[in-house]
Amino acid sequence: MARPTTKDLARVAGVSRATVDRVLNGRDGVKKNTVDKVNAAIRQLGFERNLSAANLAKGRTYRFVFVLPESGDQFLEEILRHIREAGNVFAAEMVWASVQHVDGNDPHAISTFLSSLSRQDTDGVAIMAPESPQVRDAITRLQDRGLRALPFISNQALSENHCVGIDNRSAGRTAATLMGRFIRAQKGQILVIAESMRSRDSIERRYGFDEVINARFPHLTPLPSLETYGSAARTRQVLQAAVARNPDVVGAYILSSEARIPLDVLEDMTFSERLVSVAHERTPCTEASLLSGRLDAVITQDPGHLVRSAIRRLRALCDNRNTLNSQEKIRVEILLPTNL
Amino acid sequence: MARPTTKDLARVAGVSRATVDRVLNGRDGVKKNTVDKVNAAIRQLGFERNLSAANLAKGRTYRFVFVLPESGDQFLEEILRHIREAGNVFAAEMVWASVQHVDGNDPHAISTFLSSLSRQDTDGVAIMAPESPQVRDAITRLQDRGLRALPFISNQALSENHCVGIDNRSAGRTAATLMGRFIRAQKGQILVIAESMRSRDSIERRYGFDEVINARFPHLTPLPSLETYGSAARTRQVLQAAVARNPDVVGAYILSSEARIPLDVLEDMTFSERLVSVAHERTPCTEASLLSGRLDAVITQDPGHLVRSAIRRLRALCDNRNTLNSQEKIRVEILLPTNL
DNA sequence: TCATTTTTGAGACACGTGCATCAAAAATAT
DNA sequence: ATATTTTTGATGCACGTGTCTCAAAAATGA
Structure with a gap:
């Protein structure tokens, strides 16, 4: 026994x-x-x-850094909240999680920051940053110095450590399925709204979305992606232009993680019939919109799960252990007004 | 530092x-x-x-028993698989999880088994059993003897320790939302099929389902619940009778965790238009049915999450600690063919 | 005041593993 | 055969906490 x-x-x-x-x-x-x-x-x-005994003997601590963009994005706020929360829980297991903000659009800044890390003060890094050769190289050098790195949410093409986050193509496909089944019109166009189409995530979501709409709902036409660049004015402008060109808009798919601006703009516009709208990520804004009926569905990934999974996986990397795949698989979740 | x-x-x-x-x-x-x-x-x-040091010093081990029904249910198989899997993972943290099967319909047997447990060999119990006064009393006595008890999946009205599992009313509401939005017919009836309506879970799901259908989709009529008692013959009989009485059946809601029999029977029957079908729990059968189009959506709870959450909560109970609510909240998940 | 009880301190050992050091034994080379 | 290298054993301390014992100190009672 x-x-x-x-x-x-x-x-x-x-x-x-x-x-x-x-x-x-x-x-x-x-x-x-x-x-x-x-x-x-x-x-x-x-x-x-006996891990307890081993960790005690080694005086092992795990010092992890989350490298995140500087945005004021609500989804990111949630992530930050969960990092703090997880910090408390994992403290008993000698895990310290800190956060470092860097400009997500400046590969040089990210690379510089990553280069500044060393085994002296850090054991592992979870990196949320768009893919770029500079960042990729910095990550490789990081690993050469014995640090563990993990792509976080935003997809990095790292050989083995696949990203902590959902399969974005599957997310796009799911958005399309809901959209297609919720729309009752015989035909019409769907607005596709992104903050920017440069990120791999957006591209994958769009790809999955088109795939399903074209295959299963050929009476619907997804329009070319509209990029908001985070500006309300620009959003209003491109949306109005798109609607002017397409009289039968019946749906709106907001595929970036900040849905506030597009939702506000859409609210002010008039359509021949009520739009079916699908957005991403659970935030106070999307929750409220679901309940008020402005949104019909939200595709999301659990930020708490993301954070804890990243920590568990970083720790496993440090210990050369395997993780439990079924636990670390991030699910594409669907939120309706009834299952918040 | x-x-x-x-x-x-x-x-x-x-x-x-x-x-x-x-x-x-x-x-x-x-x-x-x-x-x-x-x-x-x-x-x-x-x-x-320092938990590691404390556990090491105490030589603390956590011996937990999952008390489960004897069924050959596919959902239960998944649960069993995850208990075994979690057993390996938590072994490093001195957690032993074992399984005991008892006849779920025999409150006396459950009560007898629970009475046989003592602090000598067990620290905590996760109990999946229908509510009954006998079982409730046995649980109370268990707690008096210093064991920790937790209702698991099937709802037990224990004062503080609310059940490890989803909010079944919310699950029913979600099923209704999908059903209502997926059905294109102007009017029609919906079959509601359960193994039995005696369990609290079924009742709550049904309640949530009716709530949303009546409020948001008044053109649809949910029919009285049909009970299969796990028998294919009986299922065929009650389904055929129900369809004979209701010419415009447009949907089927299978609210018990075993969907195989009803799905097989429905497959053999003919309807004026293709049924929209929603079932519960991810099993090999429901997955396959989603992909083949026999099912339109599945409402589920992650069995791995259920098991790990139960273990974490039992351990927290033993240590008089609090758990991280956001981690232990079991989500009502929606599966479509696109997010398996 | 002294006797009694309550509260505190000092110290030791245990838990299982990691990580030293140094000597002894075994294997290999010459 | 001996010298050298490789492999193994014996032993001790460390990590932070839990749990003893026994004595000392402080508070309380009479």
Whole structure:
């Protein structure tokens, strides 16, 4: 019943605890034959290292940095809140999570910041930044210096560590399914509104969206993406232009994480029939809009889950452990007024 | 930077480590004044007990039992799989999770089993069983003996420990929203199919479903619940009778966690137009049905999350800690063919 | 005041692992 | 054969907390 300890291992393998330690911690200078004996004992006893004891002995702490853009985005606010919250919870497990803001549009700034990190003060980094060669190189150098890096939400093409976040193509496909089924009109156009189409996330969402609309709802026509660049004036302008060109707009898909501006602008405009609107990310704004009926559905990813998953995965990377895939898979969630 | 230890506490509070220990672990025989001094030091230093060290010192293990019905239900299979999986993950944190099957329809058997548990071999129990006075009493006695109990998935009216699981009324409301918006017919009836309507879960789902259909989709009529009792023959019989009485059936809501039988039966029947069907719980059967188009949506709760949440909450109960509410809230998830 | 009780302190050991050091044993080279 | 290198064992301390014991100090009662 009691868990076997390294002492038991030593006894069963017929070696000393010192040798068990050498094998467990991968030190060299141990004959292959001896290594095998110890491993056999590990299997035989079902030995598992007592993490509490190990961490205590090592005085191990995990110092993680979240590198985030500087925006005042509501979704990002949520992320920040959960980082603080998780900081408290994981404190008992010796995890320190801090946040560093850098201009998301300045690859040079990101790269410079990443270069400033060292093992002296940091064990791992979760990076939310658009993909760029500079950033990619900085991440590689980070890893060469022994730090662990993880792309966070915004997709980075890192070889193995796939991103903490949803499959954006699947998110776009889901938005399309809801949109297609909610719209009752026989035909019409759908506005697609993004803050910018330069990010990989937006592109993937758009791709998934078109895929499903074209295949399953051919009576609907998704219009070319409208970019707001975060400006209300510009949003109003491009939206009005698009609606003028397309008399039968029946839906609006807001695919960037800041839905406030497009929603406000849409509110002021008139359409022949009530628009079906779908947006991304749960924020105070999208929640309120769902309840008031301004939005019909919200596709989201749980920010708390994102943060905790990033921390767990960074820690696993530090310990060279595997994570539980089913726990770390971030789900494409659908919010309706009824399941907030 | 380094975390304060009990030694630091003792120094700052001007007492001995023994006294700090007495305060931290709530032993008596300490003057109120001294307690206050220690608590002040705790606040001043922001002391947090090192859980690793504490657990190591106590040799604490957490032995939890999941009490589950004996069914061969696919959803239950998933739950079992995740209990085994979680067992591996939590092993490093000294958590042992075992499973005990009892006949879910026999309150006496459940009560007898619960009475057989003692602190000698068990620290906490997660109970999935229909509510009944006998079971409720057994749970109370369990708690009197110092064990921790938690209602699991199936709703138990335990005073404080609210159930690990979704809000079933919200789930029913969500099913209704999707159903109402997916159905294009001007009017029609909706089949509501349950294994049994005796369980609190079914009742709550049904209640939420009717609520939304009546309020938002008055052109649709939800029919009285049909009970299958798990029998294919009976299912066929009651379904055919219901359809004979109602010529305009346009939707089917399967609200129990086993969707296989109703789906198979529905498949064989003919309707004037394609049914919109919504079921509960992600299982191999519902997944396949979504992809094949037999089902339009599935309302589900993540079984892995359920299991891990139950374990975390039981452990928190044992340690008299609070859990992170945002992490333990089980979401009403919506599955479409596009976000599996 | 002295006897009694309550409160506090000092100290030791335990938990399981990590990480040293140094000597002993075994294997290999000469 | 001996000298050298490689491999192993023995042992001790550390991590932070929990849990003892025993004695000292302080507070309370008479």
